[in-house]
Amino acid sequence: MNSKWIRALAAMAMAALMALTGVSALAQAATLTVQGTGTVTVEPDRATINIGVQEVSRTVGAAMSGVNEKLDSVVSALVERGIDEADIATSTVEIYANYDYDVDQRLLGYTASNTVTVLVTDVDSAGAIIDAAVVAGANCLNGVEFFAADTSEARKQALALAVESAREKAEALAEAAGLPLGGILEIREGDSGWESPMLYAKAEDAGAGTQLYAGRQQVTASVTVVYALGGAG
DSSP: OOHHHHHHHHHHHHHHHHHHHHHHHHHHHOEEEEEEEEEEEEOOOEEEEEEEEEEEESSHHHHHHHHHHHHHHHHHHHHHTTOOGGGEEEEEEEEEEEEETTSTTEEEEEEEEEEEEEEESOGGGHHHHHHHHHHTTOOEEEEEEEEOSOOHHHHHHHHHHHHHHHHHHHHHHHHHHTOOEEEEEEEEEOOOEEEOOEEOOOOSOGGGOOOOOOOOEEEEEEEEEEEEETTOO
8 A cells, every 4th residue: 555545544534533523522512501590588677768858938048947947857756766867868858949830930939858768677667657757747758668688598598599490491401302411510690689669658647657568578599500411511
């Protein structure tokens, strides 16, 4: 056999080896990527109340003076109800002019408002706190939000459920494809968060008592998991 044929056979053998190696590499590289989501429900143990005072007057000074006087009374009432002053924070302060557009935009006066966000650590007292603020002069209630102060344990549980969900999806897909499911090659945490019910209420008559319902809070977690397929990994 001359050298020409030897070189040709060697080239063919090398090509066959490279093809087999490529197929083997592809088989080893076969993966399955799935996503899983987990949700855990917790009971809210905190609330924030956005409440304040609005005043209308002929002048800016009179409007602001009225707001400041009433807001001082509201804050005092909140403190008397057991709210720490450090848990009362200014939310919005607004002043705007009021016009009569039917009479050549005649200036009627000014509206001033000042609202605060109040952190309540006893959710059962949230309604009574609103009532006390209204009696003291509050006439704006912009929202009540309930939430859980510590969701770390719930988040761990949600992550575990998300991984379990991803595993179930991977097993179902691998079985449908007729391939054995291998080990985990990669796992990534996705967007996680929590949802809490937002309640809006009006206290028309403080004597009737404001009724609030805390509901439940959902803590969610998601993961992306890459599995090996075909016995690889």
